[in-house]
Amino acid sequence: MTGHNDAQADGQGRIYQASGNQHITEHHHHSPDWSGPDSVRRPAVGRAPVVLRDRTGEMDRLRAAVEPGIGNRVYVLHGLGGCGKTAVACTLFDHATNQAGRIGLWVNASDPASLRAGMLAVAADRGATDGELMGARSGLRPAADLVWQRLDHSDRPWLLVLDNADDPAILRDGGWLRTSPAGIVIVTSRQAAAHWWPGAELLQFGVLPRDEAALVLRDLAPHAGTVEEAAEVADRLGRLPLALTLAGGFLAHQVIDPWTMADYGRRLDGGEGLDPIELIDQGAVDSSDSRHLLSRTWQLSLDALANQGLPEADSLLRLLACWAGDPLPLALLSGADVGSDLPAFRIESALRGLLDQSLTELVPGGVRCLRTHGVLIDSVTRTTPADQRELLAATAARQLKAALPEAPERGAQDPRVSMLAPHVLALLRRVVDWSVDRLVVEEATQCSLWLVVALHRGGDYSSALAVANKAVELAKQRLPEDHQLVLRLRQRVGRAVYRLGRFEEAEALHRQVLEACERSLGSAALDTLESCLGLSRPLWQLGHEPEAMPLIRRAMAGRTEMLGSVHPLTLVARAYILEVAPGPELYEEIAMGQTLVADCHRTAGEQHSITLMAELDQADLLRRAGRAAEALPCARRAFAAHEQRFGSEYPITLAARSLLSTVLAELGQYAEAIEHAEAVVEGRTRVLGASHPWTLSPQKRLGQYRRSHRQP
Incomplete structure (x- = not known):
């Protein structure tokens, strides 16, 4: 101010400047200067568990930590949002205050303001004066030092819970996280990176075992269904404690037309136009708190990553959501590029961010994998913007195609191939639901075809059939029934059914596909x-x-005309003739077989699977022609070659061994024939099952060989 009216206000005073007569009326309304929590002596939780299920080992460890005389320790309970960290902390809080003789102090550490207010409330609880608190709030003295000074000099031992500390930097700034001989600190966090928690003991939390997950639902809604029905719903919810609590709460509080567990499970599958995630969220007590809603709780972690300079983590999570919640080989992410939102060189840092926030986890095992919870994937998928879906799906398909063999050889496959089955089907389901461009649908369908071929050639016929059937069902929702990829998948269905011994069914399937082709x-x-x-x-x-x-x-004629006589596909057809040729044609086919074997050796190589197949068929052809002595060395070579190339229990190896056993028996060498026949029966029982026709037929021959061997 200027002139002769310079003045100074103090406290609540006001200064007015005017010329002339003025009448001023001022009203002062005083309210408490306090914005902290109403209580730090009670857990600030939305819904405390009726009974804490599972977590027995962790609770034993934590109960021991709050026994009298123990202090100077920090425990960090970390894991995916909704996995029950706060429920464990709440249960421990009750034990510490009711049985262990400690004061319980609970602070919301989700943001700087809540943490500061809560910790100052802890200082007040432990005897800080109004003057000390005012100095800390105004910045005249270090607030964290005041809090820990009061905690250190507490007249009673305490348990301090810092809940929802998902951004550890908040605790680090100002030194809010410390130890004290007077008490124990429990931190709940999604942040799993150990470097944030020096000196602390880390306890990781995940989903519940199936039986315990079912009991969580039964605890909340005991009359809604049986334990097995509850277990089925729990499986559909991925056994995530938050999802279980929401579902149980929903079932427990319905009034007009209560559902059973079975009703709820059916609606979770998306029937009757219900969105599964929205249905689960209806069980929330407080729909305004993102932590209590499946549809929004994950965003808290993604926001934290964005604030840390990792916005690409959001795009990576959306890419992971194109696949399934099963273990995903890490190699699948190599070279992934989702445009400017997620360039390939940022994949590593984005993945570390997701791991640190417990949005995905590494899975121990022979193949390096990560796993993302299925409910999280469902939640992310439903919120993926429409303009991003095509690029994400195309990237996911490209990564799968790079990991799948285009033309797999017969024999044991890379273990990563079978692990891709749920991810291939999940992607196909995504592209059908998302209505992306047809080219992307075809890419995803191609992935399923390559996978089915690899599973079949690896000898896993049941998995090949299951994947092929599901792929056909999904692909037909976007592609016409006569689309080449759909027809090829249907062919693989027929082949798998044939290998499983269902010959009549295989005949009908193949007739239908042939007519369609x-x-x-x-x-x-x-x-x-x-x-x-x-x-x-x-x-x-x-x-x-x-x-x-x-x-x-x-x-054979068609392939010879189009591809030539020694193309691999033509060689296969020529081998089929040797295998199937009826009696009148046997002698003519033996010469053809010799030519075929020579062509295979020359063009494919001695160890190629087509060469081995031709040699095996030629040996069987000689046997059927009554030339068992000539067939025996061929059969021995065929069996030895198959065993070396594919292993002793590969289906074609067992077929070669079965042929060797038959040739030996025809030559009267029953002891060795029985030895091989026993091995065939045992192997096929394990691989194909005891009732498979290809198990029963050698079992019948084995009995005949034993009877013949006993005869004088």
Whole structure:
């Protein structure tokens, strides 16, 4: 101010400057200068657990930590949001205050303001004066020093819980996290990186075991269904404590038309137009708190990562959500690039951020994997912006194709291949639900086809069938039934059914696919010729060689014309003729077999699977022609080569061993024939099952060999 009216106000005073007569009326309303929590002596939780399920080992460790005379320790309970860290801290709080003789102090550490206010309230509780508190609030004295001075001089031992400390930097700034001989500190956090917690003991928390997860639902809604029904719902919820608590709360508080557990489980599958995540969130007590809602709790962690300079973590999580919640080989992320939102060189740092925030986790094992919770994936998927879906799905498909073998050899596959099955199907489901461009749907469908072929050639026929059936069901929602990829998947269904010994069913399936191929692709197309071979196999097993042989000859002729006589696909068709040739044609086919084996050696190599197949078929052809003595050395070589190439229990190795056993028996060498037949029966029982036709037939022959061997 200027002139002769200079003045100074103090406290609540005011200064007014005017010329002329003025009448001023001022009213003062005094209110308490306090913005802290109403209480630090009670856990600030939305819904305390009725009974804390599982966590027995962790609770034993924590109960021991709050026994009398123990201090100077910090325990960090970390894990995915919603995994029950706060519930464990709350249970320990009750034990410490009711049985262990400690004062319990509870502070919300989710943001700087709440932490500061809560810790100053702790200082007040432990005897800080109004003057000391005012100095700390105004910045005239270090607030954290005041709090810890009062905690150090507490007249009673205490337990301090710093809940929801998902950003450890908040604790580090100002030195809010310390130890004291007077008490024990418990921190709950999603932040798993050990470097944030020097000197602390870290306890990781995940999902609940199936039985315990079912009991959480039963604790809240005991009349809604049986334990097994509750377990099925728990599985659908990924056994995540937050999801279980929300579901149980919803079931417990319905009034007009209460649902059973089974009703709830059906609606979780998305029936009746219900969004599963929205349904789960309806069980929340406080719908304004993001931590209590599945649809919003993860965003807290992503916001924290963005504040730490890792906005790419959001895009990486959306990419992971294109796949499944099963263990995902880390190699799948190598070279991933989702444009400017997630360039390849930022994948590593984004992944570390997700790991640190417990949004995904590393899985121990022979193959380095990470796992993202299924409910989190569902939640992220539903909120993925429509304009990002196509790029994410295309990237996910590209990464899968790079990890899958395009033309796998027969024999044991890379263990990572079978691990990709749930992720391939999850991606196909995403592209169907998201209505992305048809080209992306085709890429995802191609991934499923490559996977099915790899599983089949690895000898896992049941998995190949399951994946193929599901892939057909999903792909047909976006692609026409006569699309080449759909037809090829249907062919693989028929092949898997045949390998599982269901010959009549395989015949019907292959007939349908052959008709579809002829109708949409033409009679000379390679896929049509493949269906001819596919149909020939069950026909042969059912004793219909006269119908099978023309199909094989048609395939061989067509492939020879289009590809040449020594193309791998033509060589396969030529080998089929050797295997199926009926009696009148045996002698003619033996010469063809010799030529075929020579062509295979020359063009494919001695150890190639097609060469081994041709040699095995030639040995069987000699046996059927009555030339067992000539067939024996061929059968021995075929078995030895298959065992070396594929292992002793690979299906084709067992077929080679079965042939060797049969040739030995025909030559009267029953002791060795029985030895091999026993190994075949045992192996096929393990691999194919005791009731499979290919297990029963050698079992029957084994009995015949034993009887013949006992005869004088």
